[in-house]
Amino acid sequence: MTTGSRPPTARPGLPPTVPERNVALVDLLDRLLAGGVVIAGEITLSIADVDLVRISLRAMIASVRAATQATDQEPT
Amino acid sequence: MSTQPPTNTWLYAIADAGCTPPPGLTGVAGETLRAIAAPDLTALAGSVPRGDFDEEPLRAHLADAAWLEHAVRAHHRVVDTLARTAPMLPLRFATLYRDDRRAAAMLERHHDELLASLGHVTGRVEWGVKAYAGLAGPTPDAAAESGDTRQDPAARPGTAYLLRRQAQHHRREQDQQQAADDAQDVHTVLAQAAAEATRHPLQRPETVGRTEPMVLNGAYLVEQARTAAFHAAVDALSARFPGLRLETTGPWPPYSFTAAVQPGDEQR
Numbered sequence: 595m596t597t598g599s600r601p602p603t604a605r606p607g608l609p610p611t612v613p614e615r616n617v618a619l620v621d622l623l624d625r626l627l628a629g630g631v632v633i634a635g636e637i638t639l640s641i642a643d644v645d646l647v648r649i650s651l652r653a654m655i656a657s658v659r660a661a662t663q664a665t666d667q668e669p670t
Numbered sequence: 671m672s673t674q675p676p677t678n679t680w681l682y683a684i685a686d687a688g689c690t691p692p693p694g695l696t697g698v699a700g701e702t703l704r705a706i707a708a709p710d711l712t713a714l715a716g717s718v719p720r721g722d723f724d725e726e727p728l729r730a731h732l733a734d735a736a737w738l739e740h741a742v743r744a745h746h747r748v749v750d751t752l753a754r755t756a757p758m759l760p761l762r763f764a765t766l767y768r769d770d771r772r773a774a775a776m777l778e779r780h781h782d783e784l785l786a787s788l789g790h791v792t793g794r795v796e797w798g799v800k801a802y803a804g805l806a807g808p809t810p811d812a813a814a815e816s817g818d819t820r821q822d823p824a825a826r827p828g829t830a831y832l833l834r835r836q837a838q839h840h841r842r843e844q845d846q847q848q849a850a851d852d853a854q855d856v857h858t859v860l861a862q863a864a865a866e867a868t869r870h871p872l873q874r875p876e877t878v879g880r881t882e883p884m885v886l887n888g889a890y891l892v893e894q895a896r897t898a899a900f901h902a903a904v905d906a907l908s909a910r911f912p913g914l915r916l917e918t919t920g921p922w923p924p925y926s927f928t929a930a931v932q933p934g935d936e937q938r
Contacts, residue, residue, distance in 0.1 A: 620877050621798060621919055622742055624870040624887065629925035630762035631684065631787070633776055647732050651739065652877045 623651060677717035678724065679767040682748045683923075684777070684784055685712050685758040692751050698744040699723065706770050708777035710785055714752060715773060723766060753923035757792035759784065760923045791924040794865055794891050798919035799904060800873075801856055801886035803849035804912075845913075846883070852911045853885035863903045864890035868926050882915065889926035 627647060680698060689712040691703035697716035706713040721727060731737045742763060749760045767773040777784065861867035870887040878884065892900045901918070908916050 617743075617746065618878075618919070619739060619742070620873050622746055624873075625889075625922065625925035626742055626745060626760075626763040628870070629928065630760040630765075631784070631928045632762045633765060633780065647738060651735055651742075652874070 619651065623647075676720045678720055679706075679715050679770050679773050680718045680723065681761045681765045681767065681773060682714045682716070682745060683752050683758045683760050684788065685714065685752065685756050686710070686788065687712055689714070689752075689756050689758070692755060695748055695751055696744075697748055698741045703748065706774050706777070708774045709781060711777045711781065711788075713773055713777055714748065714758075715770065716748075718766075728764065728766075749923045749925075757788060758923065759788055759791065759928050760925050787928055791891065791927060793894055794924065794927075795894055795897065796920060796922040796924045796926055797864075797890050797892055797900065798922060799856070799860055799886065799888045799890065800884060800917045800919070801849075801853050801888075801911075802880060802882040802915040802917070803846065803853075803885045804882060804915060849883075849885045849913060852914055856907050856911065856914065856916070857886055857888050859907060860888060860890050860900070860903060863896065863900045864892045866891040866927050870926070885914065889922075891924060891927040 682697065682703070687707065687710050690705055691714055695703055697703055697718070699716065699718040699722065701716040701718060703714055703716050706715050722731065731741070745763050749758075752758050753760070767776070857867065857869060867888060867890050870889060872884045872887050875881060875883060890900065904916055904918055908914075
């Protein structure tokens with residue numbers, strides 16, 4: 595079964611079909627921190643900075659999920 | 671003007687000449703957006719206060735997960751909104767210049783690569799497809815094992831117990847290998863339905879909020895005209911590999927397909 599968003603995709607002009615908050619932060623991190631055109635700006639994140647950012651955000655996501663699951667009393 | 675705090679120029683995306691920022695859109699610092707023009711190209715940019723966005727304060731903010739999430743989402747909102755109106759190249763999060771003039775100079779310096787890369791993504795859209803191995807649920811044997819007797823191994827013959835555990839362990843390893851092989855097949859088929867394909871690192875179960883292990887975190891640059899065929903391919907793969915759970919995300923701006931432009935050796 596395929597889940598997730600699948601809007602019809604005549605892209606230009608289309609309004610966003612997925613509410614912004616529903617975009618998973620982990621998916622954003624994969625793309626924003628590792629993707630995109632890299633040009634040495636005058637201030638850019640070093641690889642070390644990006645790794646730190648990833649670690650801190652992933653840890654946050656994990657702890658938020660753990661807390662949510664605890665309150666939801668999810669089995670296992 | 672002299673009362674304005676000093677700012678840096680944050681770049682969001684590069685598009686064709688004449689591109690204008692969608693009205694009402696604001697950036698990472700809540701700033702209004704503007705276009706920086708160069709020959710054949712436009713950079714979408716915003717002015718952000720140096721108090722927050724100079725090297726040192728920025729680094730400090732990065733350690734603040736909530737601040738960072740806000741900024742990451744704001745950057746994406748701008749890029750995503752623009753991507754729905756025009757072909758564009760997203761810029762790496764936190765690409766900053768001292769001022770517009772220097773940003774424009776960068777556009778001129780990398781004119782050819784940027785234009786070629788823009789051509790590469792024009793008319794194409796990025797989709798994400800993730801696959802999870804359906805290994806989470808307890809196997810029938812494991813379920814039987816979790817009965818009362820588990821607390822009391824002496825209640826069953828020890829050798830049989832160990833053999834059973836060994837067999838379970840072996841089967842789990844086989845299942846994982848099978849799932850990894852299937853994931854590779856999925857990626858290969860989807861890559862054929864796409865103009866370009868790449869695999870992101872697998873996300874860990876605890877960050878995804880699932881118990882099943884992820885076995886594929888793919889990104890696919892798909893011709894708009896072939897969107898339906900791509901999704902049909904995903905559905906066919908779901909049917910072919912019932913042991914995998916496929917999840918589609920997108921459409922995304924072409925974040926994962928700008929590697930053609932990596933003008934890294936900038937002269938400061």
